[in-house]
Amino acid sequence: MIANLGDSLRSNHGFFSRGEALDSGETDRTLAIAMREGLIVRLRRGMYTSADLYNASDDAGKHLLHARAALAAQQGVVALTGPSAAALHGFALYKEDLTTVHLVRLDRGRSHHAAKINHHVVTQDIEDDLGLYGGVLAINPARAVWEVACRSSLESGVVTADSALHQDPGVREALEELQQRFAYFPGSRRGRLAIKLADPRSETPGESVTRVQFYRYGIPMPELQYRVIDRHGLLVGIADFYWEEHRHLGEFDGMVKYPRLLRPGETVSDCVIREKKREDAMRAELRGMTRFIWPEVMPDRARRTMADLTQALDQSYRLYVQGRTIIAS
Numbered sequence: 001m002i003a004n005l006g007d008s009l010r011s012n013h014g015f016f017s018r019g020e021a022l023d024s025g026e027t028d029r030t031l032a033i034a035m036r037e038g039l040i041v042r043l044r045r046g047m048y049t050s051a052d053l054y055n056a057s058d059d060a061g062k063h064l065l066h067a068r069a070a071l072a073a074q075q076g077v078v079a080l081t082g083p084s085a086a087a088l089h090g091f092a093l094y095k096e097d098l099t100t101v102h103l104v105r106l107d108r109g110r111s112h113h114a115a116k117i118n119h120h121v122v123t124q125d126i127e128d129d130l131g132l133y134g135g136v137l138a139i140n141p142a143r144a145v146w147e148v149a150c151r152s153s154l155e156s157g158v159v160t161a162d163s164a165l166h167q168d169p170g171v172r173e174a175l176e177e178l179q180q181r182f183a184y185f186p187g188s189r190r191g192r193l194a195i196k197l198a199d200p201r202s203e204t205p206g207e208s209v210t211r212v213q214f215y216r217y218g219i220p221m222p223e224l225q226y227r228v229i230d231r232h233g234l235l236v237g238i239a240d241f242y243w244e245e246h247r248h249l250g251e252f253d254g255m256v257k258y259p260r261l262l263r264p265g266e267t268v269s270d271c272v273i274r275e276k277k278r279e280d281a282m283r284a285e286l287r288g289m290t291r292f293i294w295p296e297v298m299p300d301r302a303r304r305t306m307a308d309l310t311q312a313l314d315q316s317y318r319l320y321v322q323g324r325t326i327i328a329s
Contacts, residue, residue, distance in 0.1 A: 013134065014053055015069045018046040043069040044115065058086045063098040068115050068136065077106035079130055080138035081120055082147045083160075088133055089141045092163035093148075094156045094205050106130075106141065125181070142174030149194035150187030157194030159208040165200035172200075183266075201225045206252040207240050210297045218305035219313075222250060248316040249289040250309075252297075288316035 021031055031048070035041045036317040047069035054062060067084045082102035087093060104120045105111075111121040130144040139147070145164045149157030164171045175195050182188060195243055197215060201224040202208050226242030226249070227235060241250030279311060290312050296305040 001171045004164075013045055013068055013136075014065050014286050015047055015049045015072070017072065018048070021048070027058035039278070043161050044073060045154070047073060059098050060093060062190055063087050063101070066099075066116070070101040070103065071136065074103070076105065078103040078105055078107075078119075078137075080136060082118075082144065082151060085138040085144035086148050086160050086164075088136060089139050089144055090167065091141070091145065091148075091160050092205050092208075094159035094209065095153060096148075096156060140174075141168070142171050142178055145171065145175060146178045146182070146185075146191055148283045148300075150185055151172075154190055154194055154197075155209045157191060158212050159205045161198035162202040163201070163205075165198055166202065169200045172198075185294045199224055203240075206254065206292070207293060210241075210252050210292050213297050213302045213306055217303065217310075219306055219309060233248070243313055243316075246313045246317040247288070247320040251289065251291050253291045253293050286320070288312055 018031065022028075026028075031040070035042060038051050040048045041051050042048055043066050046201040049065050049069075054065060057065065063084065064087055067080055067088070071078060071080065080102065081104035081187045083093055083096040083098070087098075097235075099116055100113075101117045102120065103117055104122060104126065106122065106126075112119050126139065126143075129139050130137060131140050132138075138144070141164055145157075145161050158236075160173070178189070179192055179195065185191070197211065200213070202211065203225070207224075211221070213219075214292065220243060222241035222243045224241065226239045228237050228239060228249070230236050239249040240252050242248070243250075249306075290309050295301060
């Protein structure tokens with residue numbers, strides 16, 4: 001079956017319609033059998049995709065398959081907006097409901113939520129912010145970031161803004177312009193704060209969420225991606241966070257980090273051991289290090305984590321001052 005629908009899958013960027021299946025010689029019965037046997041996945045009424053493609057996709061990839069199918073099923077002119085547009089642009093998303101596709105109606109359709117689609121209406125200028133991206137009509141990257149930042153949590157906004165700026169620092173200028181244009185956009189106060197906190201040097205959502213907790217609990221903002229150099233001038237490692245005044249390092253230790261750092265022929269265990277050795281070497285050059293994991297930066301534990309960090313920063317600072325005093329004497 002899938003072989004017969006290969007052209008449709010390619011031209012539609014991963015999905016096919018019931019009509020296309022019938023045109024290729026399939027029937028409703030063969031479609032039902034294919035679904036039962038796990039060969040295809042139903043994206044929405046009358047829209048399907050290959051099970052192999054769907055299962056190989058990450059959460060954002062699955063969402064985009066649903067989004068493309070939702071666009072094709074609409075009557076009237078619509079475009080991807082908000083988190084759906086951010087996913088299309090390849091930006092990281094955090095704590096977004098990826099079971100819902102976000103569309104902005106460019107016709108006279110009303111705002112409503114139905115069939116796992118959130119239909120938004122145009123309340124302010126949008127024509128200049130639209131474009132075709134991979135054949136899909138969507139708002140541009142900067143506006144996608146702005147809408148996520150305004151409509152989602154501060155953590156979500158910073159994750160997406162960091163990701164966008166990491167890919168293209170030039171997005172910052174467009175974001176500044178949007179803040180002026182949409183000063184009274186719903187949620188704009190939170191959106192402006194998310195853009196202010198955003199940093200293109202942040203490399204993972206975990207780092208972004210941890211920095212939001214620094215802000216929430218009054219921790220001084222650290223230097224990001226700090227290069228630790230030993231006494232011989234050699235690079236020991238690069239730390240996610242560094243507090244210069246305290247001579248203290250910080251690392252976000254997400255499980256996804258290790259597969260990303262794997263070298264050819266290396267196992268995850270090998271990578272973990274290598275990372276621990278790197279940490280020990282960096283500690284030797286400075287005074288202290290704090291590691292963060294996902295549960296520790298979640299709202300129910302962040303207060304305790306940041307209190308522990310405050311104590312660690314103070315301890316590193318005291319050790320640094322004591323060390324300088326001993327050397328001076």
